[in-house]
Amino acid sequence: MHIPDGYLNVGTMVGTAAVSVGGVANAVRVVSKKLGEKQVPLMGMLAAFVFAAQMLNFPVTAGTSGHFMGAALCAILLGPWAMVIIFALVLMAQCFIFQDGGVLSLGANIFNMGIVGGLGGYAFYRLGLKLFGGRLHSKVVPSFLAAWFSVMLASAACALEIAIPNVTPPLSVVLPAMVGVHAIIGLVEGAITVAALELIRSTRADLLELQKA
Amino acid sequence: MKNKKWWLFAFGFCLLLATLSPLASSSPDGLEYVAEEKGFVDMERSSPLSVIADYVFPGIENEALATILAGWVGTTLMFILAYGVTWLVLRARGAKSLLKTD
Numbered sequence: 001m002h003i004p005d006g007y008l009n010v011g012t013m014v015g016t017a018a019v020s021v022g023g024v025a026n027a028v029r030v031v032s033k034k035l036g037e038k039q040v041p042l043m044g045m046l047a048a049f050v051f052a053a054q055m056l057n058f059p060v061t062a063g064t065s066g067h068f069m070g071a072a073l074c075a076i077l078l079g080p081w082a083m084v085i086i087f088a089l090v091l092m093a094q095c096f097i098f099q100d101g102g103v104l105s106l107g108a109n110i111f112n113m114g115i116v117g118g119l120g121g122y123a124f125y126r127l128g129l130k131l132f133g134g135r136l137h138s139k140v141v142p143s144f145l146a147a148w149f150s151v152m153l154a155s156a157a158c159a160l161e162i163a164i165p166n167v168t169p170p171l172s173v174v175l176p177a178m179v180g181v182h183a184i185i186g187l188v189e190g191a192i193t194v195a196a197l198e199l200i201r202s203t204r205a206d207l208l209e210l211q212k213a
Numbered sequence: 214m215k216n217k218k219w220w221l222f223a224f225g226f227c228l229l230l231a232t233l234s235p236l237a238s239s240s241p242d243g244l245e246y247v248a249e250e251k252g253f254v255d256m257e258r259s260s261p262l263s264v265i266a267d268y269v270f271p272g273i274e275n276e277a278l279a280t281i282l283a284g285w286v287g288t289t290l291m292f293i294l295a296y297g298v299t300w301l302v303l304r305a306r307g308a309k310s311l312l313k314t315d
Contacts, residue, residue, distance in 0.1 A: 001242065001243055001244040002244070003244065004257045004258070004259075004260075005257070005258040005259075005260065006256045006257045006258035007248075007253070007256050007257065028302055031299065031302055031303075032302045032303060032305065032306040033306070035299065035302075035303060036303070037303065039299070040296055040299050040300055040303070041220055041296065043295045043296060043298075043299040044291075044292040044293070044294075044295045044296030044299070045220070045223050045224065045227070045292060046295070047291040047292060047294065047295030048224065048227040048288045048289070048291045048292040048295075049223075049226075049227050049230070050291070051227075051231075051287050051288055051291040052227045052228070052230035052231040052234075052284060052287070052288045053230055055230070055231060055234040055237060055268060055280075055284050055287075056230060056233060056234060056236075056237045057237040057238040057239070057240070057242060058237070058238055059238045059240060060243070063240055063241070063246060064240055064241065064242070064243060064246040065237075065238035065239075065240040065241065065242050065243075066242055066243055067237075067242065082299075085295070085298065085299070085302075086295055089291065089294050089295050089298060090291060090295075093287065093290060093291060093294065094287075095260075096262060096264065097264045097265055097287070097290075098264070098265050098266070098267070098268050098283065098287060099259075099260040099262060099263065099264070099265075099266040099267060100267070100268070102258070102260065103260060103261065103262065155244075158244060159247075162253070166253075168252070168253065169251040169252060169253050173251050174247060174251060177250065177251060178243060178244065178247050181243040181246065181247065182243050185243060203219065204216075204219055
């Protein structure tokens with residue numbers, strides 16, 4: 001759901017970019033306070049994993065594909081603000097080197113996937129932990145919810161930004177279409193997120209216990 | 214060094230994912246699909262940049278190979294970039310706290 005250039009009006013681009021800059025600035029502040037040397041390799045590995053996994057589009061319905069996003073996974077492993085840094089870096093590289101996502105809409109893409117999707121999805125993780133906490137494998141359901149909602153929220157934000165300032169296409173058409181496709185993509189997001197966390201839990205459980213930012 | 218092996222394995226896994234990229238579905242993603250269906254795909258402006266455009270490494274005839282190479286470059290670059298930026302952020306903090314205590 002990387003928005004190319006041309007879809008957004010100036011106000012939307014400036015507004016979302018301003019929030020993204022603020023978000024990244026806060027992320028740097030929080031990460032510099034809370035992370036230590038132990039988390040540095042995982043920051044690199046998650047960025048590499050998110051990049052590689054985002055290249056692998058899988059078929060969703062006839063004629064549509066989707067790919068893993070990874071914001072929920074990053075936020076669960078290293079904390080929501082560490083995730084914002086990873087996403088800002090991945091989206092910048094995708095935009096400037098691989099021409100995936102527009103240059104002028106970079107702020108909107110960080111806003112959608114990192115801030116709205118990532119931070120929003122993480123809020124559902126926290127909510128899920130409160131509801132299901134204390135049980136065996138109690139993090140599976142919250143992780144799945146976080147992943148599904150991260151994709152749904154990001155796609156909804158994307159639809160709102162494209163449709164609200166424009167008369168065509170109307171929001172009543174774009175929003176259900178975007179959210180509908182991403183409801184399915186979100187299920188795969190949830191499955192991959194849970195599988196990745198389980199794989200880490202069974203091989204390097206200590207990585208789940210790192211201090212988060 | 215059990216941990217070192219784990220990191221190497223994890224990075225190898227990321228490279229393996231990138232190697233599978235030619236097998237990815239070439240159908241439009243959710244947003245592109247909606248844009249095509251709902252008739253606003255024409256609003257798209259192509260990027261002024263062309264470095265490794267559309268994940269195809271330039272100058273290589275075999276498209277699958279060019280995609281794999283783009284994937285390897287990107288995956289490696291992302292590891293270095295995120296590792297380096299985080300390291301710099303933490304180092305800046307270290308320098309600040311040294312100044313304060315001196």
